[in-house]
Amino acid sequence: xxxxxxxxxxxxxxxxxxxxxxxxxxxxxxxxxxxxxxxxxxxxxxxxxxxxxxxxxxxxxxxxxxxxxxxxxxxxxxxxxxxxxxxxxxxxxxxxxxxxxxxxxxxxxxxxxxxxxxxxxxxxxxxxxxxxxxxxxxxxxxx
Amino acid sequence: xxxxxxxxxxxxxxxxxxxxxxxxxxxxxxxxxxxxxxxxxxxxxxxxxxxxxxxxxxxxxxxxxxxxxxxxxxxxxxxxxxxxxxxxxxxxxxxxxxxxxxxxxxxxxxxxxxxxxxxxxxxxxxxxxxxxxxxxxxxxxxxxxxxxxxxxxxxxxxxxxxxxxxxxxxxxxxxxxxxxxxxxxxxxxxxxxxxxxxxxxxxxxxxxxxxxxxxxxxxxxxxxxxxxxxxxxxxxxxxxxxxxxxxxxxxxxxxxxxxxxxxxxxxxxxxxxxxxxxxxxxxxxxxxxxxxxxxxxxxxxxxxxxxxxxxxxxxxxxxxxxxxxxxxxxxxxxxxxxxxxxxxxxxxxxxxxxxxxxxxxxxxxxxxxxxxxxxxxxxxxxxxxxxxxxxxxxxxxxxxxxxxxxxxxxxxxxxxxxxxxxxxxxxxxxxxxxxxxxxxxxxxxxxxxxxxxxxxxxxxxxxxxxxxxxxxxxxxxxxxxxxxxxxxxxxxxxxxxxxxxxxxxxxxxxxxxxxxxxxxxxxxxxxxxxxxxxxxxxxxxxxxxxxxxxxxxxxxxxxxxxxxxxxxxxxxxxxxxxxxxxxxxxxxxxxxxxxxxxxxxx
Ligand code: SF4
Ligand code: SF4
Numbered sequence: 001x002x003x004x005x006x007x008x009x010x011x012x013x014x015x016x017x018x019x020x021x022x023x024x025x026x027x028x029x030x031x032x033x034x035x036x037x038x039x040x041x042x043x044x045x046x047x048x049x050x051x052x053x054x055x056x057x058x059x060x061x062x063x064x065x066x067x068x069x070x071x072x073x074x075x076x077x078x079x080x081x082x083x084x085x086x087x088x089x090x091x092x093x094x095x096x097x098x099x100x101x102x103x104x105x106x107x108x109x110x111x112x113x114x115x116x117x118x119x120x121x122x123x124x125x126x127x128x129x130x131x132x133x134x135x136x137x138x139x140x141x142x143x
Numbered sequence: 144x145x146x147x148x149x150x151x152x153x154x155x156x157x158x159x160x161x162x163x164x165x166x167x168x169x170x171x172x173x174x175x176x177x178x179x180x181x182x183x184x185x186x187x188x189x190x191x192x193x194x195x196x197x198x199x200x201x202x203x204x205x206x207x208x209x210x211x212x213x214x215x216x217x218x219x220x221x222x223x224x225x226x227x228x229x230x231x232x233x234x235x236x237x238x239x240x241x242x243x244x245x246x247x248x249x250x251x252x253x254x255x256x257x258x259x260x261x262x263x264x265x266x267x268x269x270x271x272x273x274x275x276x277x278x279x280x281x282x283x284x285x286x287x288x289x290x291x292x293x294x295x296x297x298x299x300x301x302x303x304x305x306x307x308x309x310x311x312x313x314x315x316x317x318x319x320x321x322x323x324x325x326x327x328x329x330x331x332x333x334x335x336x337x338x339x340x341x342x343x344x345x346x347x348x349x350x351x352x353x354x355x356x357x358x359x360x361x362x363x364x365x366x367x368x369x370x371x372x373x374x375x376x377x378x379x380x381x382x383x384x385x386x387x388x389x390x391x392x393x394x395x396x397x398x399x400x401x402x403x404x405x406x407x408x409x410x411x412x413x414x415x416x417x418x419x420x421x422x423x424x425x426x427x428x429x430x431x432x433x434x435x436x437x438x439x440x441x442x443x444x445x446x447x448x449x450x451x452x453x454x455x456x457x458x459x460x461x462x463x464x465x466x467x468x469x470x471x472x473x474x475x476x477x478x479x480x481x482x483x484x485x486x487x488x489x490x491x492x493x494x495x496x497x498x499x500x501x502x503x504x505x506x507x508x509x510x511x512x513x514x515x516x517x518x519x520x521x522x523x524x525x526x527x528x529x530x531x532x533x534x535x536x537x538x539x540x541x542x543x544x545x546x547x548x549x550x551x552x553x554x555x556x557x558x559x560x561x562x563x564x565x566x567x568x569x570x571x572x573x574x575x576x577x578x579x580x581x582x583x584x585x586x587x588x589x590x591x592x593x594x595x596x597x598x599x600x601x602x603x604x605x606x607x608x609x610x611x612x613x614x615x616x617x618x619x620x621x622x623x624x625x626x627x628x629x630x631x632x633x634x635x636x637x638x639x640x641x642x643x644x645x646x647x648x649x650x651x652x653x654x655x656x657x658x659x660x661x662x663x664x665x666x667x668x669x670x671x672x673x674x675x676x677x678x679x680x681x682x683x684x685x686x687x688x689x690x691x692x693x694x695x696x697x698x699x700x701x702x703x704x705x706x707x708x709x710x711x712x713x714x715x716x717x718x719x720x721x722x723x724x725x726x727x728x729x730x731x732x733x734x735x736x737x738x739x740x741x742x743x744x745x
Contacts, residue, residue: 038494055397059466
């Protein structure tokens with residue numbers, strides 16, 4: 001499976017990628033990260049390949065899934081795949097108002113659901129205090 | 144890090160998911176490297192950081208630390224290897240330029256213990272000023288170079304590099320690239336690194352270590368013999384069975400391998416791989432219809448084996464050889480039947496300093512007072528001063544000071560008076576700015592030197608600087624004071640100011656201008672404020688909430704002139720508003736609205 005994660009510096013893209021990698025523990029993992037020179041607000045792009053691959057990078061149109069943490073990057077996301085997970089305006093607004101740091105946790109939970117990652121396994125990877133937002137994402141609570 | 148234990152015959156191994164940089168540090172320490180020196184630079188910085196982590200994890204008797212610059216770092220590690228201690232030096236590709244002088248001699252003189260040079264290239268480039276190929280510098284310095292094609296190989300080849308260096312008493316390079324250094328893979332590593340007995344000895348041998356030119360000729364001859372021996376044992380690995388030969392190394396090999404499998408081209412091409420792309424022996428490739436080298440970023444294999452590639456425009460001469468580019472190449476040489484190039488209609492906003500970064504405040508203040516100056520910038524986060532119109536040149540580490548010197552003298556020769564401002568960060572000042580300043584002072588140059596001191600190497604991940612009273616592992620070291628150095632250089636004007644203090648900063652800048660004119664000499668201002676991208680910096684930052692009032696005219700002066708990412712223009716209301724997601728409540732933007740519409744929330 002080939003997954004591209006897109007977001008901006010400060011949104012926790014790299015942490016999200018570590019969580020995904022850990023959920024596929026035991027399988028072959030290859031990934032590659034690009035973070036440009038801007039710290040906050042700069043583009044962060046992670047390619048993740050799970051399975052029998054040789055190169056850690058993913059070509060345009062070749063991703064199975066794009067995980068989008070920042071909707072300003074939608075155009076870039078479509079270059080990789082038509083299959084994109086992103087946050088609705090409602091979800092964004094809710095998270096940013098209550099706890100912007102939970103953006104990646106919420107997304108991880110959404111993704112866990114889509115990728116059929118076992119609930120117990122996924123929640124065991126995160127900090128206990130983050131469980132509230134994890135559950136919200138897993139159960140699609142914010143509509 | 145998740146670890147799984149695997150039991151082999153004797154030692155215990157575990158599976159870890161490591162980045163390329165972490166894998167390199169792990170392998171070098173497992174191979175008994177106990178001295179490592181480096182200067183931070185993307186994408187190489189995490190190698191030393193992980194080395195430090197392993198050192199404290201296993202309580203290793205080892206010296207692992209950041210150095211003042213790459214030349215010094217290489218020399219520190221190299222001389223340790225002269226005593227028989229296995230050593231290593233890490234840098235980004237442009238850092239190797241700085242360290243090239245000692246490296247050129249190191250190959251001739253040779254080493255005693257192992258000495259591994261890890262150079263991290265940045266095809267693209269993503270965060271560098273050049274996309275040079277360090278493998279070419281291996282050829283130039285006449286040292287062998289390994290080029291790993293994935294993270295596992297970065298680990299394996301690091302070990303091979305140590306062994307080869309030990310065997311031939313020759314520096315050996317490991318070249319990595321952004322994709323490898325910042326890639327991750329599950330690999331099998333040792334579950335423990337044990338301390339070894341170190342016994343430094345220096346056997347005096349002036350014919351080697353202090354060789355005169357005549358003796359250097361003999362050393363050169365010996366070096367060539369070593370290289371011949373290494374090359375004769377080196378070879379290519381061949382995969383697949385087509386008539387067209389593609390020769391590659393490094394990450395590009397992995398891209399090609401995967402594309403060949405994806406498009407089932409196994410009977411059309413043969414893929415050859417060089418683990419060590421220099422030195423290569425003569426290899427007969429005449430059984431193939433044609434041979435094409437596809438490698439990043441210069442034609443190293445191509446020139447040695449005299450294949451096609453960059454020289455006849457089959458391979459692009461610049462840029463990363465990404466999956467897409469490799470696919471295009473396969474199509475261009477006729478092995479792939481169809482290829483639809485992707486129309487890249489995405490353009491991201493240019494990079495920008497963090498919201499609340501004190502560099503931005505300093506830039507804004509500098510341009511209020513020195514509006515007509517030439518701004519010689521330098522390498523660091525503050526390169527982004529270009530967004531505020533306060534950076535006219537960016538070259539290489541330390542060049543701001545020497546450029547200011549050159550500009551000033553050139554205008555003087557032409558009987559013109561032009562304000563010149565050099566802008567440099569604290570770590571870059573130590574790196575190479577200081578020597579340029581000494582020269583400028585000695586030769587009566589006249590300009591303003593601004594040192595942006597945030598007490599960290601911010602751009603590369605907040606490594607410590609020489610002004611820190613503790614080393615990277617928290618042990619006491621002697622802090623080096625920038626102001627003490629400058630003061631001792633007999634600078635008549637030295638002021639230290641927090642750029643968050645707008646009024647004081649403007650005042651100091653005005654005074655500096657008067658001083659420079661009156662005394663026709665150099666003035667120095669140190670703008671000191673912690674980087675707000677560190678926990679300590681953010682914790683200590685003042686918190687003052689601001690808002691944009693309803694009288695905002697929508698002139699966007701604040702956005703254009705101050706350029707904080709958290710000031711956003713609302714296309715519906717045609718007014719500016721604060722992006723609460725990213726704003727850190729520093730209130731530095733209030734000075735940027737000439738109508739006072741950005742107000743403190745009481
Ligand atoms: S990392 Fe620090 S120095 Fe760099 S832009 Fe951000 S706040 Fe400024
Ligand atoms: S207060 Fe102003 S300058 Fe500071 S981060 Fe917010 S918008 Fe940017």
